[in-house]
Amino acid sequence: MPSVLYVSDLAYPARGRRYCDEDIYLTSQLRKAFNLAVCHPEDAAHLMRGFDTVVVRNSGPVIGYQDAYEHFKKQANATGQRVYNPLTGKADMAGKQYLIDLTGLNYPVIPTIDTPDHLDRLPDAAEYVVKPKAGADSHGLEFVARDELANKSGLLIQPKIDFRYEVSFYFVDHEFQYALNAPDPAHRWELTSYTPTTADLEFAQRFIDWNDLGHGIQRVDACRTQDGGLLLVELEDLNPYLSLDRVPETTRERFVQAMTSSIRGSLT
Template sequence: MSARPRLLYVTDLAYPARGRRYCDEDIHLTARLRADFDLALCHPLDAAALMDAFDAVVVRNSGPVLGHQEAYDAFRERALGTLVYNPLHGRGDMAGKQYLLDLTAAGYPVIPTVDRAEDLHRLPEAAAYAVKPKAGADSIGLRFLPYEELAGLSYGELLVQPRVDFRYEVSFYFVDDRFQYALYAPDPERRWVLEPYEPTADDLDFARRFIDWNTLDHGIQRVDACRAPGGELLLVELEDLNPYLSLDRVPEPVRERFADALVRSLRAFLKAS
């Protein structure tokens, strides 16, 4: 490996995210990474064909893989033996939504989740229930139904959760196992209008439970949670594939610290591998 490792940075700069500009985040972040790495950007559809010329592949704001599932599956297969950051053995969203079922069964503080009609009785009573595909992302395929319509669904690839009347959503951002910052949406109807959030010790203990549960020694993770009516936090999502970072919502010193942490993580990842 050369003194300056070569990174292939995978991002879809044209992805039309609602209320967010993925491209701005990656343009600014790669400008910082170029101080330490030789770096090239590519679209996720081109990653498999290009990655052999690089020391590692960094998957960032590549958009939902649902739009190019076959290409993504081919990338994962070809990436065996290639350094990919985040490593592809995570068991959060990277592996689908099975973790919501596993965490529910294990008693973790997560929105209760089932995937079989015979388990519907395990869900708490709610005014409505969220039905979403196991392979969903960005609320694709999400719908809300009354309880009496749940039994007639075609299960197998669906998850069902009670619709939580939460106070707000909050996200905790980590590089490796190190907490970086938190953001929250004070208005539940405006999910991506985020403000800095000062977590309590209990909040961080909550988030770290899921970082510890996951299987990633290196990488960027986002723990999404909601503040339930009773005051407790419940996991909404453990994003370990390509979490959007909302770096435009944090002060400049926080952005710089995050970029520095990412550089250190990438260097440690390359060295360990």
């Protein structure tokens, strides 16, 4: 059987959910198809030799181990080590610059800039969201008034959106698997099943196609605006939490089958 080094921070203190439970479940299923070992993200670079692929899952925000992650990427690229997801992702895997780029390309994203000089590119808002380009899990996020933006260069700047709810679409390779939504904006991780419309799926698929990963797991996070449209909040292509405990057993089983086939496909 192919060998997999499964990367997870089992002790990561996620808010409102337990990453480790998801990885315990996934590894219990994947070991039926792969010889599998689990390691912490800071150990991946020196343990990955000899494994057919490295599967990066709930490894926590990279900002917590930036040097180790950069070393891991450098070693993987230098040795031709397969990594799942591939290290070619253009979205969160590469930082938040993609939100600025997609804004410039007129994609349906929350409008984003990184300098107050470009405020004319944003709609007027009562408040603005400011956060680091390398942030994750709301690290460093703050809400500020327009007249407080003058010294915020180098940070992401977005209008604070008055949205109805958030919804996430989960993909393996380019295939949609399931969707979940948070009906109450104040409780991001209290998720329920969501049946997407054709327009919803076309919205999400547009970002999956833009990223163009040959293999891998991606989560498209969006918010439903007051006028009924969707705007991209985040395209997570490094280590998206999957909330598998929130979906029916048949959906979990189907997801594992898709993930298993995807990993196998990435090895050929």
